[in-house]
Amino acid sequence: MDDKIRYWFQGFEQGVAALGTSQQEALFHECGKNCVQQGTLAFYQSLYRTAEGNLDRFFEAVNDTPGLRGEVMEPDTVYLLAFAQCSCPLVTEGYVRSPRLCECSRQSVLYVLRTLWPEKRFEVTLCGTILRGAQECACRITVQ
Template sequence: MIAEDYNLQQAQAFYRILEETIGKLPADVREKLYRPSAVNCVKDVVLTELRRQFEECGCDLDRQYAKYNRSEYFFADIVEPGRVYEIGYPRCLCPQVEAGFVNAPTHCECSRQSILYVYGELIPDKTVRVETLRTVLAGDSECRFRVTVE
């Protein structure tokens, strides 16, 4: 049992150091590092459910967010219909955070990349920008991102 605890502590320390180092890299490099993990995290269950909602609502984000704007896992607010949304999570849902492997706000780039991926799949003909507004790992009570569709 002691060896298992030690190994877990070493793994957690490794990921904390890795996250701190990633945080010092340029933004474009951080984006490229987090993108594959972000896609892997949401490509099956999350994308499938959001695509189902999107198609059910006539491929209209405003209608989708009006109908599915609150759950225990997700929220969506329409800031400017057809163009600007604030979406997020009422708590951190990242399995790596829950497992104690990461706790640096740098890791929230993974969520931002997952949002970009999902929107790219749902509305590939649009340009989408995602700005991180607040995150639990940065000390906030929720994770909130501003999405601009052009």
């Protein structure tokens, strides 16, 4: 790990901490969108096609992927999406340790859902994250 880059990210974490909630959401929306466009979106698009656009089947199909867990909590309305490990390279490479970065994951999930189902409105809530001490990163997804 490059110490100069690690120090730069310490400043980044401090800068993010100084932003308000809506500013953090705007910043991490762009980061999350850019990240999932590098390949993760294609994975979810494949699941979408397999499920023929059906939300319940989509979240059930998630379970076929090691390290991912999907749950239909209330059909057509409430879902859980969980990740067994943090896959963010900024975390896995040791550059960022701030739980504020988890907003990027929340925004990436929201971006994927809005891309696949543009006619629907979603709310994504982080239930727990590895950076916050949980065993997994989990999102509660509500269709509004």
